[in-house]
Amino acid sequence: MLDIKLIREQPEYVKQQLARFAFDPTLVDQVLSFDEARRRQVRTVEELKARRNSVSKAISKMSDPAERATHIAEMRTVGDEISALDRDLAQIEEGQRAVMLEIRNMPHPDVPDGRDDSENPVIYQEGEERTLPFPAKPHWELAEQLGIINFEQGIKLAGSRFYVMRGMGARLQRATIQWLLDLHGRQGYEEVYTPFVVKEQALWAAGQLPKFRDNLYRDEESGLWLVPTAEVPITSLYSDEILTAEQLPIYHVAYTPCFRKEQLSAGRDVRGIKRGHQFDKVEMYMFETAERSYAALEKLRRDAEECCRLLGLSFRTKLLCTGDIGFGSAKTYDVEVWAPGQGEWLEVSSCSNVEAFQARRANLRYRPEPGARPEFLHTLNGSGLGLPRTIIALMETYQQVDGSIVVPEVLRPYMGGTEVIGKE
């Protein structure tokens, strides 16, 4: 959610920023007219309420029954008026909020204009688009041959875009999760384990709703939704709270499975494990002050890159342009790793500073000084990392000519010392 004061005071600036996206600027005008109507309404209702309060108080002191009756009758009318006006006001407020929730975040000045993901500039790269000294296989071939991923069983159990990881495949993923959590712990993130289902409000707070409604799994009976990312529960961890300055910053890391219907990308990436309905992810999340949030974004990005570096993968970092940046984000870096089998870069992390966008939705504030007014926090999120694509890159990068896979050194302690995943 944007700051209503900013919209009110600099509507042209807001429109101009939003115009950099394919975004309907009339929403801003809608907000403005709601806001004006709202304030007008508030003034008239409050005037009436003030009158009722003072007259009611006076009534309690009146001794003359006739005078008393006159005033009570008068206040009865005023009371009816007030409830009618209050009803209208509630409608106006609801209307305004509904539009506010539809408006995306504004971009940071660094964000370049661009049509789509092809126009995201690469700002950093480490390692090459390496080729192997033999014909590299895609991960689904390697995994099937080694018996570490079974696609048929996934389909049998839950349908397309599901798979079953087995043996050393399952173990490799679990080892990677463990290693990532430990690494981020050393980088200063406190581990949290959250529910994997949340109330609807949490999805609004994180900005998943309204946009991704069709992409989310939901249990009608309980009204709970499966999380599409750990970002969702963590965003609401401190919602409706006022944190103290000493508590900040708060850095969290969480492992969760993620559930996405992927209807928006039907037909894309159907082979392998690149895009499933259920996948695992380790997520980093930061609660920061406005002053520090962009410095924190750089740490977040470096911490994500460090995962790739230590795993020995080629990686590069892109700055997302206006055509590709997410709904809630002010500035986003994508970190991609090279997968030699398919010869493509895979996004394993997306690091965003959403500024106060989520904090306003979640009503998440902090008090800069004792006694000072509460201010909205800035929040940041970044994967560290998404598991399937990391596993793809590992398998395709570390495959050997015989189809076996060398385990990266950092993961070996987490795999009981296993150095190579070969055929049983």
Next chain:
RNA sequence: GGGGAGAUGACGGAGCGGUUGAACGUGCUCGUCUCGAAAACGAGUAGGGUGUAAAAAGCCCUCGGGAGUUCGAAUCUCCCUCUCCCCGCCA
């Protein structure tokens, strides 16, 4: 699933339907005292909205959430949510 108890400010804990946005206590902040500290004493200590160039004053709303009764509700009624205790059931 059945029965009972409860939800008030940072915390504890009062609160006949009418100067109660809320006693009292604790905590916290500032001040007096002190070489300093403790103690004691004094003052202050919610959030949102409106208002304002920005503040401030003033005004409005908020005592788990919502609806209602009333001239007036923290106090009365109804619904919901959550917490605690007992019994049953299942992991």
